[in-house]
Amino acid sequence: MTNEINNPLLISTWPEMLEVEGGTFKMGSTAYKSEQPIHEVTVPDFFMGKYPVTNAQYAVFLNDYQSDKVKGHEHEGEGMVYEHSWGIQQKGRQWQAAKGYEDHPVIYVTWYGAIEYCQWLSIQSGKAYRLPSESEWEYAASGGKHQSGFSYAGSNDLNEVGWYDQNSHDQTKPVGLKFPNELGLYDMSGNVWEWCADHWHDNYEGAPKDGSAWLTGGDSARRVVRGGSWDYYVYNCRVSYRFWIVADGWFSAIGFRVARY
Numbered sequence: 668m669t670n671e672i673n674n675p676l677l678i679s680t681w682p683e684m685l686e687v688e689g690g691t692f693k694m695g696s697t698a699y700k701s702e703q704p705i706h707e708v709t710v711p712d713f714f715m716g717k718y719p720v721t722n723a724q725y726a727v728f729l730n731d732y733q734s735d736k737v738k739g740h741e742h743e744g745e746g747m748v749y750e751h752s753w754g755i756q757q758k759g760r761q762w763q764a765a766k767g768y769e770d771h772p773v774i775y776v777t778w779y780g781a782i783e784y785c786q787w788l789s790i791q792s793g794k795a796y797r798l799p800s801e802s803e804w805e806y807a808a809s810g811g812k813h814q815s816g817f818s819y820a821g822s823n824d825l826n827e828v829g830w831y832d833q834n835s836h837d838q839t840k841p842v843g844l845k846f847p848n849e850l851g852l853y854d855m856s857g858n859v860w861e862w863c864a865d866h867w868h869d870n871y872e873g874a875p876k877d878g879s880a881w882l883t884g885g886d887s888a889r890r891v892v893r894g895g896s897w898d899y900y901v902y903n904c905r906v907s908y909r910f911w912i913v914a915d916g917w918f919s920a921i922g923f924r925v926a927r928y
Contacts, residue, residue: 747780829857
């Protein structure tokens with residue numbers, strides 16, 4: 668794996684980041700027990716990816732990393748991503764985005780594949796990239812300090828801001844085609860579920876109130892995903908809706924975006 672911070676190819680494919688001003692917000696809802704209790708969380712300033720990570724961006728990582736399995740630490744050998752006709756494909760010893768799907772969000776990526784991308788990006792850039800915490804994700808999706816109380820990320824009409832089962836034509840879409848939310852973030856409702864750092868907990872009893880990832884208790888084999896996706900219902904795309912996937916799970920509706928301080 669190279670470590671050339673001035674490599675123009677790598678720099679050109681780094682995710683575009685937007686600054687999210689911190690603040691205090693009410694996290695959760697009364698819709699489901701998993702979204703309760705509604706609780707106050709104070710989130711520090713951080714940066715969030717403007718879009719989900721794309722197939723083209725992830726292929727650059729794989730070609731520099733030279734493996735589709737985790738190397739060199741406690742998750743060694745875990746699968747990171749699997750081939751898909753809308754996603755990443757291997758040609759010989761090289762990985763590439765499926766033709767015509769370069770700007771679609773990367774899919775069939777495991778939680779391990781998401782965090783390894785973040786670690787690789789941190790090495791390349793000299794900045795500490797990571798998956799967002801669940802509270803950071805909800806705060807950003809809700810519009811941060813500029814939130815308007817929308818059900819979805821930027822609107823009460825999901826058709827304006829997201830791809831879901833009724834408008835997606837049964838597949839992912841290129842990132843950034845719908846309207847952004849109040850912070851300029853795209854595709855936070857629909858298109859693909861997005862991995863968060865947190866262990867899955869069945870509700871918010873005892874959840875951190877400082878914006879950090881909840882990495883104690885719960886089930887570490889299951890990780891939080893947020894945002895809904897192209898093949899899920901409208902209510903799954905609400906900014907407060909929570910779901911989980913096993914960390915080594917891979918599906919055509921799961922991707923991720925990055926965060927950093």
